[in-house]
Amino acid sequence: MSGSSANTPWPVRIGRAIIPAGIRRAIGSGIGGAGWSARDVYWMLMTDRLRRRWVERRLYIAPYSWLFVVGATNSGTTVLTRLLERHPQIRGLSKEGQFLSLALPRPEDEGHGRLWALQPELYRWTEADDPSPTLRCKYDWSWHYDRRPGILLEKSPPNLLRMRWLQENFAPARFLVIIRNPYAVCEGICRRRPDCTIEQAARQWVAAHEIMFEDLPKITNVLRVSYEQICDQPLATLESIRTFLELKQPFERSTLEEGFKFRHGDYERATLTNYNQQAIDRLAESDIASISQIAGPMMQRLEYTPISI
Numbered sequence: 001m002s003g004s005s006a007n008t009p010w011p012v013r014i015g016r017a018i019i020p021a022g023i024r025r026a027i028g029s030g031i032g033g034a035g036w037s038a039r040d041v042y043w044m045l046m047t048d049r050l051r052r053r054w055v056e057r058r059l060y061i062a063p064y065s066w067l068f069v070v071g072a073t074n075s076g077t078t079v080l081t082r083l084l085e086r087h088p089q090i091r092g093l094s095k096e097g098q099f100l101s102l103a104l105p106r107p108e109d110e111g112h113g114r115l116w117a118l119q120p121e122l123y124r125w126t127e128a129d130d131p132s133p134t135l136r137c138k139y140d141w142s143w144h145y146d147r148r149p150g151i152l153l154e155k156s157p158p159n160l161l162r163m164r165w166l167q168e169n170f171a172p173a174r175f176l177v178i179i180r181n182p183y184a185v186c187e188g189i190c191r192r193r194p195d196c197t198i199e200q201a202a203r204q205w206v207a208a209h210e211i212m213f214e215d216l217p218k219i220t221n222v223l224r225v226s227y228e229q230i231c232d233q234p235l236a237t238l239e240s241i242r243t244f245l246e247l248k249q250p251f252e253r254s255t256l257e258e259g260f261k262f263r264h265g266d267y268e269r270a271t272l273t274n275y276n277q278q279a280i281d282r283l284a285e286s287d288i289a290s291i292s293q294i295a296g297p298m299m300q301r302l303e304y305t306p307i308s309i
Contacts, residue, residue, distance in 0.1 A: 039143050043136070051139055058142040062149035066170045067245065069153065070160040071178035072208035073114045074188035076227035079272070080178055081155040083230070083238065086255045089247050091150040093141060098156040101140035103133035107158060114189045115200060116158045117208035123158050124211060125165035134169040151245065160208055163215050163222075174245065175219055177212065180227035181304055182295045183288065184279035191282070198287045202294035209298050231274035285309045 046054065067090070071077045085092035098104050105123055107116035116123045145152060159166060160177070167173050186201035216222060223244040229237045238251040256272055280288075292299075292306045299306055 039140065043139060048135065051135055055135070055138045055142050058147065059138070059145065059152065061147060064149070065151055066166070066173040067151050067153045067176065068159055068163070068166055068170075068173060069155040069176045069178065070163060071157055071180070072117065072160065072185060072205050073157050074185045074192075075157070075180040076178050076230060077155050077157050079227070080176065080225070080230060081153065083234075083251070083255055083272075084153055084176075084241070087242075087247060087249070087251055089150045089249060090153050090245075091145045091148065092153045093144045093155075096156045097137070097141055097154040098158065100144055101137050103136035103140065104156070104158075104162075114193050115196065115204045117161065117204050117211065118200070120161060120207070120211060124161040126215075127164050127168035129165050131165075131169050138170075161211050163219050167219055172221075174221040175223070176241065176244075177216075177222060177224045178227060178230075179209070179224065179302055181276050181280075182299060183283060183291055183307060184227075184276040186287070186291050186295075187279040187283050198283075198290050199294060202291045206295050206298045209302065213301070228274065228276070231272055234272055280307070 042054075043051065067084075069077050069081050069084070081092065084090050093100060098106050107113050107119075107123065110119075110122065112119050112122070141152075141154065163175055167175075182202065182205045185205050186198055189201040189204065190196050190198055216224075221244075223241065225237055225241070234256050235251075235253070238255070242250055283291075288307050288309055296306055
């Protein structure tokens with residue numbers, strides 16, 4: 001038996017032996033739109049012991065740690081993640097981790113897209129909550145990480161409410177928390193979710209950061225940055241992140257010059273740009289007044305200046 005076959009869990013070897021290739025490909029594509037994949041089949045065939053061995057064999061190419069990028073909706077988590085993924089010592093996922101595993105509750109499935117902080121009873125987990133989804137998360141994500149040494153990066157904004165749970169179950173873990181001007185955040189939420197009111201968006205921003213402040217004292221390894229710092233002082237901000245992550249190699253200047261894909265209108269290659277003022281210019285005066293009234297105290301706590309109209 002070859003070395004690679006010997007390292008393959010027996011459910012996978014059996015599946016390859018008894019399931020015709022055409023059917024395996026159909027499963028991998030999701031039969032009838034059911035969303036079943038080969039990894040779902042293998043998961044059902046394996047015991048927990050084999051699942052843990054599978055995860056470690058796929059992830060433990062060298063000692064690794066987890067890095068979670070979290071922040072309120074529309075705060076710049078995607079921009080930050082795209083920058084971090086360019087470092088050779090960091091491994092990223094193809095999309096947000098919440099969309100690559102059914103182990104975590106997804107706000108979009110419950111009609112809470114972009115407004116998840118308003119439903120903390122559904123999305124806030126702490127060290128006291130059930131640890132059982134951990135293995136399924138790691139298993140699902142292990143299929144998507146490059147098989148090379150490096151920090152395992154995951155980005156899902158709702159994880160801002162799950163930092164304590166993640167710290168407990170994904171050790172060793174570090175957290176990068178990103179914040180952004182609430183006027184720009186609220187404009188983006190309402191633009192991308194037309195049924196959302198500006199008041200709901202403002203309450204979402206406040207609720208997310210209230211929980212953030214409550215949980216941060218319990219998080220051991222965390223660095224807070226802002227969208228504004230990343231856009232206006234990118235090299236200095238990336239250097240502070242490099243120090244925090246204990247990366248030996250600095251971020252290359254080309255990281256900022258090559259452009260990258262992120263959501264601003266359509267998906268396009270774009271350079272690093274601060275879009276706050278453009279977003280604010282799209283707000284009506286009544287919207288600005290509502291955001292100031294609802295988010296004012298939290299703005300002061302995060303050192304953002306209310307807009308006078």
